[in-house]
Amino acid sequence: MKEILENLRRAILQYDKVAAESWGKKAVAEGIDPLQALDVLTSAIREVGDGFGRGELWLPDLVGATTAMNCALPIIEEDIKHKGKIQKSAGRVVIGTVLGDIHDIGKSMVSALLRAGGFEVIDLGVNVSAERFIEAVNQTNPVLLAMSALLTTTAPELAKVINTFKRKGIRNEVKIMVGGGAITEKFAKDIGADGYAPTAPTAVKLARRLIGLI
Amino acid sequence: MTISGFARNFSPLRILTEGQIEDIHKGTLAVLEKTGLRIEHERALKDFDKNYCQVNYDDKRVRIPSGVVEECIRRCPSSFRIKARNSKNDMLVGGNTLYVSSFPGMETVDLDSWENRKPTREEFYDAVTVYDALENIHFMGNYVPWFGFEGLPPVMCIPEGFAAQTRRSSKVLKMGYLKNSEIFTIAIAQAVGVEAMVSCMASPPLTYYTEAIDALYRGIEADFPVIMLSGGVMGGTFPATIAGGTLVNNAEQIGALVLAQLVKPGAKVMVENIAYVQNMRSGSPSFGGIESSLHNAIFCQYFRKLGVPVQIAGSGFLSSKISDSQLGYEKGVAGIITAFSGAHIMYLCGGLFGELTAHPCQAIIDNDLAGMIGRFLRGVEVNNETLAIDLIDEVGPIPGFYLDKEHTRKFWKNEQFQPKVADRLSITEWIASGKKSTLDYAREKMKEILETHRPEELTPGQEAEVERILEEARRYYKKQDLM
Numbered sequence: 001m002k003e004i005l006e007n008l009r010r011a012i013l014q015y016d017k018v019a020a021e022s023w024g025k026k027a028v029a030e031g032i033d034p035l036q037a038l039d040v041l042t043s044a045i046r047e048v049g050d051g052f053g054r055g056e057l058w059l060p061d062l063v064g065a066t067t068a069m070n071c072a073l074p075i076i077e078e079d080i081k082h083k084g085k086i087q088k089s090a091g092r093v094v095i096g097t098v099l100g101d102i103h104d105i106g107k108s109m110v111s112a113l114l115r116a117g118g119f120e121v122i123d124l125g126v127n128v129s130a131e132r133f134i135e136a137v138n139q140t141n142p143v144l145l146a147m148s149a150l151l152t153t154t155a156p157e158l159a160k161v162i163n164t165f166k167r168k169g170i171r172n173e174v175k176i177m178v179g180g181g182a183i184t185e186k187f188a189k190d191i192g193a194d195g196y197a198p199t200a201p202t203a204v205k206l207a208r209r210l211i212g213l214i
Numbered sequence: 215m216t217i218s219g220f221a222r223n224f225s226p227l228r229i230l231t232e233g234q235i236e237d238i239h240k241g242t243l244a245v246l247e248k249t250g251l252r253i254e255h256e257r258a259l260k261d262f263d264k265n266y267c268q269v270n271y272d273d274k275r276v277r278i279p280s281g282v283v284e285e286c287i288r289r290c291p292s293s294f295r296i297k298a299r300n301s302k303n304d305m306l307v308g309g310n311t312l313y314v315s316s317f318p319g320m321e322t323v324d325l326d327s328w329e330n331r332k333p334t335r336e337e338f339y340d341a342v343t344v345y346d347a348l349e350n351i352h353f354m355g356n357y358v359p360w361f362g363f364e365g366l367p368p369v370m371c372i373p374e375g376f377a378a379q380t381r382r383s384s385k386v387l388k389m390g391y392l393k394n395s396e397i398f399t400i401a402i403a404q405a406v407g408v409e410a411m412v413s414c415m416a417s418p419p420l421t422y423y424t425e426a427i428d429a430l431y432r433g434i435e436a437d438f439p440v441i442m443l444s445g446g447v448m449g450g451t452f453p454a455t456i457a458g459g460t461l462v463n464n465a466e467q468i469g470a471l472v473l474a475q476l477v478k479p480g481a482k483v484m485v486e487n488i489a490y491v492q493n494m495r496s497g498s499p500s501f502g503g504i505e506s507s508l509h510n511a512i513f514c515q516y517f518r519k520l521g522v523p524v525q526i527a528g529s530g531f532l533s534s535k536i537s538d539s540q541l542g543y544e545k546g547v548a549g550i551i552t553a554f555s556g557a558h559i560m561y562l563c564g565g566l567f568g569e570l571t572a573h574p575c576q577a578i579i580d581n582d583l584a585g586m587i588g589r590f591l592r593g594v595e596v597n598n599e600t601l602a603i604d605l606i607d608e609v610g611p612i613p614g615f616y617l618d619k620e621h622t623r624k625f626w627k628n629e630q631f632q633p634k635v636a637d638r639l640s641i642t643e644w645i646a647s648g649k650k651s652t653l654d655y656a657r658e659k660m661k662e663i664l665e666t667h668r669p670e671e672l673t674p675g676q677e678a679e680v681e682r683i684l685e686e687a688r689r690y691y692k693k694q695d696l697m
Contacts, residue, residue, distance in 0.1 A: 058494040060449070105450070106497050152320065152361070153392060156368055181498055184330075199496050 001032050005040050008072060012044035015064030017071045024072030034079040035087065041069050041076065045116035053201055062200070063105060066112035073115075089120040091143035091211050094136045096124035097180075098147055098161065101154035106180060109200035110146060117204040119144075130157070130164040137165075137174055143211045146203065148180040155182040159191040166192070175210040179203055217306050219313040219352050220588035226310075226518065226556030229511050238457070238516055242464040243280040250277035251420045251469040255427035258473055265476045278472055286475035287468070292521040294482045296439055297409040298353075300384035300670055305353060307439075307484065307523045307558045312591060314584040315388075316345045317530035317565035318357035319572025325653065328536045330571050338363040339378055340664055341564075344574040346383035347667040350584035351563050351577065353386040354379050355527075356413055359564060359572055367697035373398045373687045377680050380406055384670040388441070389413065391429040393696060398687040400436045405679040406672060411439050411484070416466035418446035430470060434478050441525060442470040445488030447499045448509070452489060456505060460512050463489055471522065484559070486525035487513040501531040501568050502544030507551040514555035523559075526552045530561035531568055537576055537653050541566065546583060553587045575656040578663075582633035582652075589631035600625065635659050 004027050011019035027037045048065040051057035080087060093114050097107050104126045111123045122140055124132060128147075137145055149155045158178050165171040177195040178188050188196030195210050197203035208214045230238070250268070253259055253276050263269040268277040293308025305313055322333040322341075333341070341359035345351050358379065362371030372395040379387050380402055388411035389399040396412060403410040412433030414426045433440040444466040446452035452459035467485040474481045489509045493500035506528045517524045529548040534541035545562065552560045562584055564577035594600075605621050608614075616622050635655035639647060648654075672680065691697045 055495075059492070059497055060494060109497070186330075 001030065004030055004032060005037065008037065009040050009044045011072070012041060012065050012068050013047065015061070015068050017068050020068040021071040021075065024075040028075055028079045033085075034076050034083060035085055037072075037076045038080065038087065041072060042116045042118070045069055045112050049113050049116055049201060049204075059109075062109055062112075066109055069112055069115075070108070087120050088118070090118035090208070090213060092120045092122065092140060093144045093146055093207065094122045094124065094133070094140060094142045094174075095146040096128035096133060096136075096148070097126040098149045098154055098157035099127055099129045100157060101149050101151055101180075102126045103148070103150035103180070106150070106200060107146075107148040110148070110179065110197075110203045113200050113204045114146075114207060117208065119207065130161040133161050134164060134168065134170070137170070142174055144207055145174045145176045146207070147176070147178050149178070149183060150181040152182045155180070155187065158183070158193070162192045177203065177206055177210060217311055218303065219305065219311040220553075220591045222310045222312055222553070222556065222591040223593035224591075226514065227511055227551070227554040228515050229508070229555075230515055235516060235519060238460055238464070238512070239519075241457075241461045242468060243283055245420075245461050245465040246278045246283055246469060247280055248277065249420065249465075250275045251422065251465065252276075253427065253469075253473075254421070254423045257431070258422075258427045261473060261476050267472075276469070278469060282476075283468060283472055286472040287520050287522065289475040289479045289481075290471065290483055290520075290522050291480060292523065294439065294523075296353075296386050296411065296482075297407075298384055298386045299380075299406055299408050303352070303385045305386050309558075310556070312553055312557060312588070313352040313559045314350055314563060314588075315353050315355040315530075315559060315561045316348075316351050316358045316563045316577055317355055317527075317561045317572060318359060318361065318569060319565055319567075320361045320570045322360060323535075323566060323571045323573050325537075325573065325575060325657065332362075332364045333360050335363045335365070338375070339382055341574040341577075342378050342382035343667055343669055344660055344663050345564070345577060346385060346669045347663045348563065348577060348581040350581045350588060351385070353559070354383055354388065355530075355561050356388040356390040356411075357569075359574060359577075367691070369393050369395075369691045369696040370684075370687065373402070373684055376402055376410075377684055380408075380680060381672055381677070382669045386410070391425055393691070393694070394425070394428065395687070396429045396432050398683050398690075400432055400438065401683045401686075402680050403438070404436065405683065406676045409438050411441050412436070413441050413443060413486075414470050416442070416444040416446075416470065418444055418451035418466065419462050420466060420469075422466075422470060426470075427473070430474060431477065434474055434481050437482075439482040439484060440470075440474055441484045441486050442467040442474075443486035443488060443525070443527065445490070445499075445527075447490060447492045448505065449492035449494065450497075450499075454492075456508050456512070459489055459509060460516070463487065463509075463513065464516065467517075484523045484525050485513075485517050486527055486559075488527040488531065489513075490528060490531060499531075499568070500533065502533040502540075502548065504547065506531070507548050510548070510552050510557070511555040514552070514557050518556050524557050525559040525561070526555075526557040527561040528552070530563075530565040532565065533567065535567045535571065537566065537573075537579065541576075545580065549583060549587055550590075553591055575653060575660050578635055578656040578659050579652050582636055585633065586631055 008023040178193045197206040296305045321330040376399040414430040448459040529552040532544040563580035564572045
């Protein structure tokens, strides 16, 4: 068991997607506690995230580790569900890139770092409509909704989602944070978001602040 | 007509060997033939299909054989005229002429706090007036000076901005596109009797969405020049290597250029480069770097060899948020390298950070930079008069001097470039004048321009037509629930 978990950890730290998937499957096949396996994944990502924060590692390292983790994560999460285990979590976050926008690297890094930061993350992917965001929030009751828009042409969609929440009278049920290349602090304030984060690591700090953990 | 702009009287910079350029070309053809482009546009897919390209309608992938590429490149005119509202501002692109453009920002900046904000309508129109007055801004880029102004619904930014440029400037114009805005901006251009450049922008890597291709078709149908542009991020949406980034970039522009030539052989087209590197700390594009200039230099060398006129927008994208020495060296280095590399149009004047902030005072400072570059491009005249051998003999060594000679009076103004807002005082004079900076002088110059410069007005009939088209745009977008 120790060897499998160590190899899983190494796969993340070496950005090896194939190995991460393979060791994830082995962990499940060997009956390893999936919460332990999840811990290994999040701690590896945290290690990479900390290295990035210290200026020793760069975005390609963060993205490489995230991508490798995302090859093992669905396998582990499926096993968690199958075994009826409950993830310890700082809170549930729904995240996605808005309608008309297919950029997902930044959003995926935020997802990974939120997971490493102890959050449970439901990643809706890209090109997500306002209706789908609302459906996900209604169904999963997250503490936080995180949305990304990279383009000036898709940034208005963030306002549309927030306005849709307001129109349906459910704006106060979830904290909303936004980010992406086209977004500024002022824009986020103008559209009624609760917070804005310019980078993936600051997004985690913001998430913790918005739900009162710091 | 006379050719305006700056003439480059020496050979352009060639940083790649012939062999390397051949490899770039072969690589570009390989990408187009093997990987292809994704074109999200049914009409375009059919046009490629009926012209010997391999089209997969399921994944909208178009693979273009080398023969089709090279034939379409041959069809591109290497030079063409673009008609302005005043014919003295007409552009004749191509050859050894460089035209300098203004550069936009999303918002303006406060020149004291350097914080960004949306401009007012008055500031917008005043800025266009300033750009119209600046002699080294030869044409108005798209979205110049800013992406709209206060109170404007986002979807009306392009039509209203283009209308403002049309009303306050008689220079050549260029249009961007958003939600079919080019329907209205083309109509405005036609109403005032000008030709305006139409943008068609790739979405790297190797993708064109519907709006971009719609703009291409509309530009060709209007017989306006169509500008294929791409702004990939090396290490993000382009390969991290400059050579690899060049291949993807070339393939994107050439792919759209091929479509233009298939639709209308001989269509007026230009290619435009906005490539930069990825900031590997923040994930944002990293502006103002020397890597962009390397990319721009190769881009110019390659497309000049193909005979396709070149625009470089990368020279306007910077990292500095304020008008300081960082901005100076970023813009100066990029501008010089772009100009020396033989670009036909260079975006330079007015921009600060990225395409997010701009200010007409910066444009006034950059007008001097453009003038300096233009002076260098003009080069050195070497003939009997300028060699002045007899004069040198006449003056001899000390106590001889040249200040009082007719030769000096005849030639010095042509030899020296006189910046309008640079500080050239002695230290004593500078202290006595209040230690003014170039920005201080630029503020004074802007005030002077606004008090004295009168842009050519539209006729009442033209103005009525512009307003009618804007009203049509408002109705169109209201119907679509976009405002």
